[in-house]
Amino acid sequence: MSGADDLDERYVSIGSKVYRDGVCFGADPTSGLTVINYVSLEHYLRDVLSREMSPGYPAEALKAQAVTARSYALDNLGKHSRYGFDLCSSTCCQMYTGTDAEYPQTDEACLATRGEILAYDGKLVAGYYFAYSGGYTQNSEDVWTSSVDYLRSVQDGFAPDYFWTAQLSFSEIRAKLEAAGYDPGTILSVRVGSRLANASVAALIVEGSKETVTLSKERVRTALGASTIRSVRFSMGGQPEPAIDIDRGQSGIALWSATGAAAAAETLTLQNASGEASSLPATDLVIWDGHQLVSTSALSETQITFTDDIVTGGTVYFKGMGYGHGVGMPQTSAREMANQGYGYQDILRYYYTDIEICQANECNE
Numbered sequence: 454m455s456g457a458d459d460l461d462e463r464y465v466s467i468g469s470k471v472y473r474d475g476v477c478f479g480a481d482p483t484s485g486l487t488v489i490n491y492v493s494l495e496h497y498l499r500d501v502l503s504r505e506m507s508p509g510y511p512a513e514a515l516k517a518q519a520v521t522a523r524s525y526a527l528d529n530l531g532k533h534s535r536y537g538f539d540l541c542s543s544t545c546c547q548m549y550t551g552t553d554a555e556y557p558q559t560d561e562a563c564l565a566t567r568g569e570i571l572a573y574d575g576k577l578v579a580g581y582y583f584a585y586s587g588g589y590t591q592n593s594e595d596v597w598t599s600s601v602d603y604l605r606s607v608q609d610g611f612a613p614d615y616f617w618t619a620q621l622s623f624s625e626i627r628a629k630l631e632a633a634g635y636d637p638g639t640i641l642s643v644r645v646g647s648r649l650a651n652a653s654v655a656a657l658i659v660e661g662s663k664e665t666v667t668l669s670k671e672r673v674r675t676a677l678g679a680s681t682i683r684s685v686r687f688s689m690g691g692q693p694e695p696a697i698d699i700d701r702g703q704s705g706i707a708l709w710s711a712t713g714a715a716a717a718a719e720t721l722t723l724q725n726a727s728g729e730a731s732s733l734p735a736t737d738l739v740i741w742d743g744h745q746l747v748s749t750s751a752l753s754e755t756q757i758t759f760t761d762d763i764v765t766g767g768t769v770y771f772k773g774m775g776y777g778h779g780v781g782m783p784q785t786s787a788r789e790m791a792n793q794g795y796g797y798q799d800i801l802r803y804y805y806t807d808i809e810i811c812q813a814n815e816c817n818e
């Protein structure tokens with residue numbers, strides 16, 4: 454990253470690409486030559502921003518993304534220092550193509566937030582983001598490993614609907630697990646091992662003839678395919694139309710009908726994967742209504758049992774909401790907040806807990 458004045462207009466062409474500022478060349482023992490664009494941070498961001506968020510998004514959402522992308526870039530400076538550069542041009546860091554992806558709207562978002570970063574306790578922090586929250590963002594430790602103070606689960610009041618379905622046969626699951634380094638043998642059953650307080654899946658247990666594999670946290674998605682299992686906010690069953698129908702009645706976990714408004718209902722009817730219905734007194738239940746756990750008594754949510762969450766043969770049918778790892782700012786919720794009139798600082802503070810937005814050298818300790 455160069456300290457060049459970002460208001461300078463200097464260009465270099467390499468092949469069909471045009472880059473700002475300057476380039477240098479390095480020897481690479483494998484590919485022969487590394488072309489390094491020596492570019493100011495603000496120039497770099499002007500191209501990166503539209504790769505990470507559509508320039509058609511509202512201005513305040515683009516500004517929020519500009520601050521997160523800038524923070525992410527600064528936090529990752531030196532990621533590739535052993536090869537002689539800071540950041541690569543692929544999704545490993547952030548997508549970057551020189552000047553191909555500069556647009557007036559994203560340029561404006563960079564300029565309006567010039568130099569601004571996210572800080573926690575006075576220190577620069579990376580701004581993580583993803584596409585759709587499905588109603589909740591996640592604690593960092595529930596997805597990855599360590600607990601990070603500003604990456605807390607948020608009940609997302611701005612999440613647009615995003616539902617997905619997927620199906621995986623037992624043989625497909627076996628193949629995916631083998632590709633991921635496990636040796637389960639013949640798959641005997643698949644079940645949800647545990648759920649988080651916000652009802653997202655925390656562990657998926659695959660019982661095999663040789664080995665029982667427990668997929669935890671983000672490993673559920675990376676092992677089975679992150680574009681197949683689009684979020685950990687899912688229900689599953691052994692029928693093409695799972696018992697859990699998140700479209701119907703706004704119900705996330707249990708397919709239910711009630712004799713009144715959910716929270717005030719006296720009885721709730723639940724249906725299992727076989728279509729058998731049973732009515733239970735509402736006082737014994739805590740239900741997921743698609744956005745939050747609705748307690749109908751003093752019972753805690755850990756007392757819910759999801760009887761549909763085990764499949765013992767054939768195909769596993771998934772139905773879920775949200776798309777992405779779930780940590781940090783959901784971009785589509787940022788768009789929704791901007792459409793409702795919130796500013797970019799409101800958006801960032803809503804999704805990054807107790808965060809400060811400041812110029813890099815002016816953040817409060």
Ligand SMILES: [Zn+2]
Nearest residue numbers: 540541545546
């Ligand atoms: Zn990289």
